[in-house]
Amino acid sequence: MQAPMAGGAARPELAAAVCEAGALGFLAAGYKSAAAMREEIDRLRAATSRPFGVNVFMPSRDTVDPAALAAYAERLAPEAERLGVTPGEPGDRTDDWDAKIDDLLADPPPIVSFTFGCPDEELIRAFQRRGAVVIVTVTSVAEARAAAAADALCVQGVEAGGHQGSWTNADGGTPLRELLPAVREATAQPLIAAGGLGTAADVADVLALGADAAQLGTAFLRCPESGASAVHKAALADPRFTETALTRAFSGRPARGLVNRFLTEYSPHAPAAYPEVHFMTAPLRKAAAARGDADALHLWAGTSYRLASAAPAAEIVASLTKG
Template identity: 50%
Template sequence: MTAVFPARLPVVCAPMAGGPSTPALTAAVSDAGGLGFLAGALLSPEALDGRLSEIESLTSAPYGVNLFLPSAHIAVADEMESYRAALAPIAAEFGVEPGPATPGPDDIDAVIDVVLAHRPAAVSVTFGRPGAELTARVHEIGALMIGTVTSVDEAREAVEDGADMLVVQGSEAGGHRGVFTDDASSPRGGDAMSLPSLLLAVGLSVDVPLIAAGGIMDGSGVVAALGLGAVAAQMGTAFLCSDEAGTSAVHRAALLDRRYRRTVVTRAFSGRPARGLENEFAAQFTASAPAGYPDVNAITGPIRTAATAAGRADVPNLWAGTGWRSVTAAPAADIVARIVAEMETA
C-alpha cells in the first residue's frame, strides 16, 4: 500500500451534489484535520472553477474533488416521455413543466481540465471505472485517484485502472449508489451489500487503502470501519445539517423531523438508484420510475426546484443514509471534533 491518506484524521466529508456540498463545508472539514470533498457533479466548468478558487481562499489544507462519470446507460425514449407525462400534474401544481427528456451536452472534459488545473490532493470518481487515461492525468498533478465501488468486481476493475484508493460504498449510504452499470432489473442498484460485509470482501480482493462509506455517523462507526481494515471513513449525512452545508431548509427540517420513518432506494428523482427519506413522491413513483440518468434527473429538476422553493418536503429528493436519525446541527469543525472525541472513547 504505497498511497498515503492525505489528512491528519481518518474522516472524509463526502461530496454531496445538488447543493449540500459547498466550498465552506469542504474547507471547514479540511481545516479541522479531515479531508473535505467538493462535489463537481452538476456544475458547469465555470461554476466549478469558482468554487475551487473559493476553497483555496479559505484553506491551505488538502481537499478533494468528486466527479460523476458519464453514464453508459442509454435511456429508452418512450419510457422517458411516459414518465414525463406522469409527472405533468405534479409540475402543474407549482406552475412549471417537467424538464426535457433529453438533457443538454455533458461538459465532462472541460470539467476535468478545471479540476486538474487546481491541483487538489485527491480526485474521486463515481458511476464508473476511473479509466487509465484519467488516472494518468490525475497522477501527473501529484494527486490521488480514488474510485467509488459497490462490489468486489468493481474494486478489481478500479485497481486495474490504477486507482490509489477506493471508497467502498455499502448499501447504507445516502444519495446515489456508485454502481458502475445501472441494471434496470435491479431496483436497489446491484447486490447492495452492507458496509461491513463489502469492506471485508473488497479488502481480501485488492491491495490498496480503503475508505469506508455507508451509514457511519459517529466516532464508534469510524473505529468499527478502521477495525475492518479501512484507513478512513467517509460521511455525508453526518454533515448535511452542518452550518456550512448548502442543504436546503426543507431538507434540513425533514432530516430532523421524527415523523419520517425510513429511507428507501429509488430511481424516482434521478433515474439512478439513490437512498433518501421516503416522502410522498418516492412512495408514489419508485415502482414506476425508469432507469436513465441524467435523463430522469433533468425531467424532475424543475419540479424538485419549485417544490423546495415552496417549502414542500413531500416532493423533492431528501437524500440521507440509514443513520440519519443521528444528524446534528452544528459547525462542521464541531462535528469533526465530536467524532474524534467519540473515537477516543469507543
C-alpha cells in the same frame, strides 16, 4: 472525510470547515459546469490551506428508452401542474466532462475522485503525474478489482445516502460491513468506508474491518456550513419521516432518501434513465424546495440520518474522532 454531496450541500464553506477541523473536505463537481467547479475550488483554496478533494461524475452510459421516458413525463404532468411548472427537457449527458477534466488536469486539487465508474488507466496516470491522488468509488469486489490503477478506493455500502456509486444503473447493493472485508481481501489499496456511518463507534468499527478512513455525508447535512436546503435540513429531524429507501423517482438512478409522498408514489414507475429523469424532475424539485414542500422533494439521507446534528462542522468532526 466529508462526502462530496452533489446538488449544493458540499459547498466550499462546508469543505473548508471540515478541512480546518483536521479532516478531509470534498467539493462535488456533479451538476456544475467546469467554470462553476473552478470557482468553488478557488473559494475553497482561499478559505483553507489544507488538502481537499473534488469529486467528478463519470458520464452516463445508460441506454434510454424514449417510450418509458415519455410515459414517466406523462405520469409526472399532474404533479408538475400542481407545482406550477412543466417537466424539464434533456440536458448534457456528459455533465461537462471534457471541460472539467481539462480544467482539473491544468490545475489539479490534491485529490480527485470519481463516481459512477472508473476513468481509463491513461487518465488516472495523467492525474497522478500531476501530483493528484486518485480515488474511485466502488460498490462491489468486481469494481474494486477493475480500479486497480487508482490510489485508493471509496467502498460504498448500500446504506449510503444519495446516489449509489455503482458503475451500472442496477438495483440493490451490499451492506458496508459485508462489502468492506470482501474488498479488503481483494486488494491492498487504501480503502475509505462509506455508507450509514454516524458515530465515532461507527468509524472505529469500519477501521477494524480493514478501512483506512471513513467518509460521512449525511452527518454533515444539517450543520450551518452545509448548503442543503432549509426544508431538507428540517426533514432530517422531522419525526414524521421514519425511514429511508432507494429510489429512481428523482433522477433515474438508485439513490437513498427519506421516504416521502413523491418517493412512494413515483418509485414504481421511474425508468432506469440517468440523467434524463434528473433533468425531467429538476423543475419540480426546485419548485418544491421553494414552497418548502418536503413531500415532493428529494430528501437524500443515509440510514443513520437520525444521528445528523445541527452543530458546526468542526464539532461534528471532533465527535467522530474522539477516543
